[in-house]
Amino acid sequence: MQVILLHPRFTRAKSITLGRRHLLLLIAAFLLAVLLVSSLLYFVTFQYAASVPIPFIQNRFNANSPDSAPNKEKYLKENLSAMAIKLGQMQAQLMRLDALGERVQGLAGIKPEEFNFKELPGRGGAEPSNLKERQPHDLSMTDFQQALAALSRDIGYRADYMNVVETTLMSDKIKSKLLPTNQPVASNYNSSSFGWRVDPFTGRSAFHEGLDFPILTGTPVVAAAAGVVIAAEYRPDYGNMVDIDHGNDIMTRYAHNSKLLVKVGDIVKRGQEISESGSTGRSTGPHLHFEVRIKGIAQDPRKFLAAGQDQAKLAALVTK
DSSP states (O other): OOEEEEEEEEESSSEEEHHHHHHHHHHHHHHHHHHHHHHHHHHHHHSSGGSSOOOHHHHHHHHHHHTHHHHHHHHHHHOOOOHHHHHHHHHHHHHHHHHHHHHHHHTTOOOTTSOOOTOOOOOOOOOOEEEEEOOOOOOOOOHHHHHHHHHHHHHHHHHHHHHHHHHHHHHHHHHHHHSSSSSSSSOOOSSOSEEEEEOTOOSSSEEEEEEEEOOOOOOOOOOSSSSEEEEEEEEEETTEEEEEEETTTEEEEEEEEEOOOOOOOOETTOOEEEEEBBBSOOOSSBBEEEEEEETTTTEEEHHHHHHHHHHHHHHEEEEE
16 A cells, blocks of 8 residues: 655655555554543543533443442342341351250259240440440441351350350269169168178178168169169079169179069169069078179268268259
8 A cells, every 4th residue: 555645845746655564553553542532531531520510421420339329229238138147047046055055054953034045134224424435326337247247256156165064064964873872772771881790690790891771572672873784693692683884983783682673784774673672692681782882892882872862952952
């Protein structure tokens, strides 16, 4: 492509040959100039759009403004939806926390009327002071979201803490059920105590390793604590005998029974009937011989039974 230039000052006409490369550069320069001018106009227009009295420009400016009514409404809807989801999660957490609190309350022996999880706690306080920094003010959306998130975290922490407390109380309760503190027969009278005594058969001083409860033949004998039956058999010295393992190396023995109601391997509950009293084996008459052993060594059963009576008295005082 040739361009001929004519001018009075020229002695002769000049021609310029433009190739494809020159045309492409000219087109690119033109487009770049258009783009720069458009960008400049856009910037100037919307920079001062609020002060330009042109309805079309002002409407476009207001539509794109974050403070415009449509944008505010959209912002509120999005945040309300997110907070509604968060509120639902917190309600579920509170329901679980209430149920957990009631279980802990039962384990701790607290009366429901003393601490009712179904009722809101009382709240109050004096009127706000006149100090400027302590004057009440409305919560912003950001403040409300932060308060909601902090409350959700606090509920989670309290639920974790209550779970730990429940586990500890449950463990203590299980341990107390595994201690032989329940009276094995309905009698507090002992014909022979734990310790040294005169043997009724030999007349010599001998160590008695349990308590003898004189009762009629056929009287129900119950487990002093929950456990597993590890022996249910006849022995010449103990007669019809039941041994129960309570864990932690604690074992109880019930001897001289007329009838056994359990067998080896049975899991028995605290207070469950395991035999009927009698006078079998080395015995001078109907009675129950009761032993408590720790690691195979005989202990005074009265210490455990006395602890059970103290627990019963304490429970009676708590429930009053």
